[in-house]
Amino acid sequence: QVQLVESGGGLVQAGGSLRLSCAASGRTFSSYAMAWFRQAPGKEREFVAGISWSGGSTYYADSVKGRFTISRDNAKNTVYLQMNSLKPEDTAVYYCAAVRGGPITTIVGEYDYWGQGTQVTVSS
DSSP states (O other), X not given: XXXXXXXXXXXXXXXXXXXXXXXXXXXXXXGEEEEXXXXXXXXXXXXEEEEOTTSSOEEEOTTTTTTEEXXXXXXXXXXXXXXXXXXXXXXXXXXXXXXXXXXXXXXXXXXXXXXOOEEEEEEO
16 A cells, blocks of 8 residues: 655746655555646646656656656655746646556556645746
8 A cells, every 4th residue: 555645736937846746655665656647627637757666767748848857766755746947737736646566657547546636836
């Protein structure tokens, strides 16, 4: 069982930055590939960024490539999402997710555990 708790969301002006954190419980955190998803009102949940269990591989949605960076610290059981050059269209609830083993996947249904989400609002 893995519990995920996100933090770091908030209100920021366009062009600004935020850093999201996702703290995981459990001693097997390093066995999980991790990802960030987001969901805007009236829209489906979408993949943002993913990172392999070792941190050696990352993958980004085209919409955030070059602006967002995902990283992890297995010693701290934490995954991060550094978000720069934020745009109003980045406004959403951001969720952390974990999938045991395997490669990074962009498919919502393949993740085993989810956090409760943290709101990110970007004003124009």
